[in-house]
Structures are given as structure tokens and as C-alpha cells.
Amino acid sequence: MGGLLVTCQQARPWIGAWIDGELDLMQSAELRKHLAECQSCSEELEALRALRESIRKVSPSKVSEELRDRVARSIPPAAMKRRISALPLGFAFVGGVVVAVVGTALWNSRASTHSALVAELMQSHVRSLMPNHLLDVVSTDQHTVKPWFDGKTSISPTPFQLRTEGFPLLGGRLDLIEGQRVPVFVYGRRKHLINLFVFPASGATMWLEDRQGYHLLSWNEGELEYVAVSDVDSSDLKQFKADYQTAEGK
């Protein structure tokens, strides 16, 4: 078989690469020339094509609605291309203004610390959405959730069950924020989650911040400082704060 530029031995590994579209023009030309004259390599090509045909009969597994939902819940809505209505945009704008005002007025000196804290809270929130990271104690009963934290943190806040049904208590967990163990209460809001972090009061005033599609809302009550983190609308988060304060005031 004189005149062939490539031998069978050289050609064989090229055949697979050829059907995979991995050969350059020169190699393809040489291989084609070889195939035209070589019966056994042509049969190998035919077998590879038949194999590919059979492999591609297998239909791909599809993502379940449940998983799509889980992913949607854990990634900020904008990333999931949710319906964009004027309302959330409006809130985002208002939120932005509040942050700007609060930012200059109160956080000037502590800007970097504050920003680091927000980043940590965000990470904790995102982490909590991973399987098995959300709850250490699972209960809708505040009398079960509260004692679980006894002796685990320096403060012993109460995870109030809210009177309104829109924010069910789901449980709590212990998290590490700024190197401190921090109690976190977890509430539901439709299919979304609200993480409520509780700190000893720092003297800071209420603040609201939007970051990467999440909202953070902080307020003080007596000896304690709360930060709620969620991807629900900031209006929902404000409602949550109001309900929580009502429950606390009882």
C-alpha cells in the first residue's frame, strides 16, 4: 500500500478524534486519503459511527421541578430571571437611597467593619441554603428552640413565634460570625427563608442594605441587636421586623 501518507497504526487513533471534530485540516485530509484506500480503517470508522448512534439513543436525565425550585430559592431572584415588575425595582431604589443616607451618616467610621460583617452574614445565609446546613434544632416551638441555645452563646434571646401566619418559625442553628458564636433563628416566608441573627447590642441604629439580590435589615431591641437576612422583598422584611417586635412586646 505505497503512497499512503499515514499507516493504519497512525490512522487508528485519529478516527475517533476525527468524528469528534478534533483533527486539524491537514490531519483530516490525510486521514480521508487513508480511509479511501483502507478497508479495515473504514470499518472502524463505521463501527464508531454506529456506536455513537446507539449512545445517543439514551435520553438525558432532566432536572426535577423540586430541584429547580430549590436552586431558585437559594439564588437571588434576579439571577433566576424572575418577572421584573416595577415594584421591586422601586424598592431597590428606595433601599439604595436609605443605604446611601445611613451609610454616610452612621457608618462612615466603621464602613469597612460593617462591610465585612455584611459579607459574613451573606455567606452564612447562602451557606444555610445548602442541604443540611440550615438547622441544628428543628422545631416550630419557641420553647424547644430557645433552650437548645442555653450555654452555647453569651446571650439567650427568644425565637418568638409570630402571631401572623406568614412567617412560621422553622428552627435555629449556631453560626460563627466575626469569630463569635451567634444564635440564628430561621423563619419561612412562602417558599423563601429568613435568617435572623442575634447579637449583643452594639449601639448601632437600624440599617437596611441590599446586596447581590439579598436584603439585610437590622434593628435594636433592649440588650439585643437583630439582623434579618433574606431574598424576600424588603417590604416583607420590614413586615417581619414589625411582627417580631409585636411578638416581643407582648
Add this chain to the structure above:
Amino acid sequence: MKNDRDQFEWHVLRHLDAAYDVAWWYLQNRQDAEDAVHESVLKAYEAFASFRGPDGRPWFFQIVRNRCLRFLEKRKAAPMSSLGDFEFEPVGAEDDPEAALLRSVQSEQVKAAISELPPPFREVLILKEFQEQSYAQIAEIVGAPVGTVMSRLSRARALLAKRLRAEAWGASS
């Protein structure tokens, strides 16, 4: 980047179905595959700032693969990395040049046969045949040289063809 969220949608979330299919082939269990994909999306979201490149798919698949390997580690499955390069092997058989036999197998048989491939061969095969990734992309995903990808792919096809041919013979006799 004009908008991080649009970018994330384009480079990662768009490939959710593909990622799930990839994860399924590693773990062959719906629950584990779903957990692995969910964790991978969150991981990708956290790490997205560090993503550079024109195409998020291999990058995202790499994350999915790593997650799946962790799941497999927990199950104490066979390690992935202990294999080197292989000699080229033909797909066609000496005694049976009839490609028609390979075409005659049912999709369930093919699925079962792919499932039984050793993991290092299975992964390159599914990334090529189902995800249509280039050799260079597969090399990036599995962390092996292109030459290794090529030889594993050739070995995977030879093993699969042998297996399917046996199935087809079994069915016809």
C-alpha cells in the same frame, strides 16, 4: 461585566439540566445528584467573581465533578485518579465487522452498559457524547492532559462496544 446576575444566568444556571445529567452519571442516584447540583450552584455563585473565560460550562462542570467526587468518596467508591494512559483500542471487532449489530441495541442496554464503565472512562465518554465538550474542555474538567483524555475515550468506546456486542449476541441467539 455589565451585570453579574445576567452573567451568572448565562454561564451557570442555563446549564442546570446538563449539570444534572452529568451528576447523574457520576452518582446514578437522583437524590445525590440533586444535592450535588444544588451545592455546585451555590459554590459557583460564591466563586463566580473568580470566573474568567468565554464559556462557563466547563468551569461549572468542573465544580459539579468535584462535588460528585466528594459524594463518591463518602461512599468509598473506587478512586478516580489511579489510571494512566492507555493503548489505542479499536471499536470494531475482528470477527464481526458488522456495525449493524452495534446499532441494534436498545437505549436501556446502552444506558446500563455505560453505567458499568469504570468511572474514569465513563466521565470522558459522557462529557464527549452527551455534553459535546471538546478534548481541551474535558481535559480542563477532569484535570488530565488532552492525550490522556483521548486515550481514555478510545478505551471507553472499545469497552462499551465490546459490551454492547455481547448484549446484541445474547439477544439474537
